Amino acid sequence: MAEQQPQLGARKGAVLRAVVEEYVRSGEPVGSETIAEHAGLGVSSATIRNELAALEELGYLKHPHTSAGRIPTDSGYRFYVDSLPAGGGLRDTQRRAIASHYAEAILDLEEVLKGSVQLLSRLTQYAGLAVPPNASDEPVVRLEVIDMGPSVMVLAVGHHGRVDKRVVDRPDAAVPATFTRAEARLAGLRGLTYPEAQARLLQLAAEGPSDEHELMLHVAETLRTAQQGDRAAHMVVGGVANLADEAQAWRRETLRRLFETLEREQDMLRVLSDITATRSALSVTIGGEHPTTGDLDASIVAAPFKSGDTTIGTIGVVGPTRMDYVSAMASVRAVAKRLTELATELDQ
Amino acid sequence: MAEQQPQLGARKGAVLRAVVEEYVRSGEPVGSETIAEHAGLGVSSATIRNELAALEELGYLKHPHTSAGRIPTDSGYRFYVDSLPAGGGLRDTQRRAIASHYAEAILDLEEVLKGSVQLLSRLTQYAGLAVPPNASDEPVVRLEVIDMGPSVMVLAVGHHGRVDKRVVDRPDAAVPATFTRAEARLAGLRGLTYPEAQARLLQLAAEGPSDEHELMLHVAETLRTAQQGDRAAHMVVGGVANLADEAQAWRRETLRRLFETLEREQDMLRVLSDITATRSALSVTIGGEHPTTGDLDASIVAAPFKSGDTTIGTIGVVGPTRMDYVSAMASVRAVAKRLTELATELDQ
């Protein structure tokens, strides 16, 4: 990472880092004097002023007004984040909180995710969010069509513990025996992956007796949604109250839009998948780097978690661009790591 | 309702109603002049001032400071709400929105609830919330124990379309045949209600072979949680962004606490069950009338919905004490009515 960023010269980099850290800490625009005193560079504030002017020229800093200190731009945060060392940054209290949170074994991945999102929001004081696994590579362990009288419930259980249900109209031609036969056929699909089972079902629907036809199509449809769009219905969000904290300087209107965005799960899912598609490990999206976060002054720190070698989901935090990136990144990294261990273990 | 409230005299009542309506509309403390002009009582502002002073004495109004107008106290809102006529109050646009929302038939009650909560939040501009049915009187239509390799998934499906799952440790003594036998036994419980099935399971666990013992206890436990505490996991909340709107005068800190409370589902569930336990139809809780809403300046309007004659859940909205009660009550009443129709129809 640190190699890819434009060269700035060691001191400019140090000054920029100092501005970011001080601004994140205090929330006030940072002046040359403060940096000269605290950053330990051994130069006077006048020299710092020259550097600050240069950094502003380069687009890393900005000025609320003439006689105020500097605050970082999105690019400034970007430079800062890219210049951070790859690991570490976890405070001892955080490390302990993580350890004790996962001390109790929970077997249901969905529950684990909910807990992890809560944990992240407590660790960082931002909002936590997670995209649970979708069902592409997972084997199907159970498919059912349950006669509910006026309707039919279609149920699919995946090997990772995923359960999808849909309630659909009862086909006119269906009689009790239809369900018995259908279930027998469905039992034959166990062990196939979702896409395989879906394909096979379309075939069965075409071949099988006409009263089963419709049922099979419903099951196929259930499997299809389980593989993609339906993830939305299961996005996990927690700790949003943190975003309303006074420490976050969001204007009321921006805050409202932020909450709206968090509720439109489709949007958040697109952001997260955009993020994790481009980068394979821990990724940070800062303000305007993504259109959705841009006009919200929000940043997202997210990391994928895996089972074995395949990525099965994403977990992260949302906070203000003026975020404690060190702590957020360390927390997300650590939680994603634990999740990967857990998921790998649960699946084996 | 209107009979139970303390007698005030017609004009005092009219003045109080005028203050509430004007304050809800404008958000500004209301002065005697405004009322004299708009309320159409045909008396001068001086007379109104006397009435206002009396209403303040009685605890229905308060004064931010000497030279400001009046705003209602919680008791003031209470009087206002109790004096409202029992029905009506739905605007035409709202009526149409409700009709078109339910035009498309959805069979899954859980999905219907999510949609209804969204609908309510849009209708009222507050946050919607709902407690879905628990599983006390419902017949069990399917019970399963699924061998997931290192763990076991217990699955219970209720007749209303409810699905409960739990992932538990795989008993050491279990072999594949254990699951086949267990499922056969579980099939025998179909049609029993949750408590009946639970009782029967404890019996089966005691009688049955030892390798099934543990499985049966897990199933019994799943049924138990489905009947009570577990409801928390399914509380539906929507439109919380509305609460962050500038129109709502909540201080930042109060807003944060409000969001925290909404996230602690247990708390909200207790509030809602407290509410619906005491009143059978549409109920309104205003600020300090309940400890949880008291220091949040929040009110809750909620109504139960039923299937046939039994109450199966609750739906409502949360907003500021300075709420448009007429619109909120009408919307909640109408949505609860539709839900009752739908649930009754789905269950038959």
Add this chain to the structure above:
DNA sequence: CTTAGCACTCTGCCCGCAGGAGTGCTAGTA
């Protein structure tokens, strides 16, 4: 019982001003 009239109170806002923070520049120094 109601009302007109009026003195009084308190807020909100505008204004101007002083203080302060921070910059940018220039000239001098290692």
Add this chain to the structure above:
DNA sequence: TACTAGCACTCCTGCGGGCAGAGTGCTAAG
């Protein structure tokens, strides 16, 4: 050449005073 001290300048912020406005509460009269 790179740094620094010094200083003029800019712009925000906070504060006090004064003024207009809203609204009350009281009194006295109808």
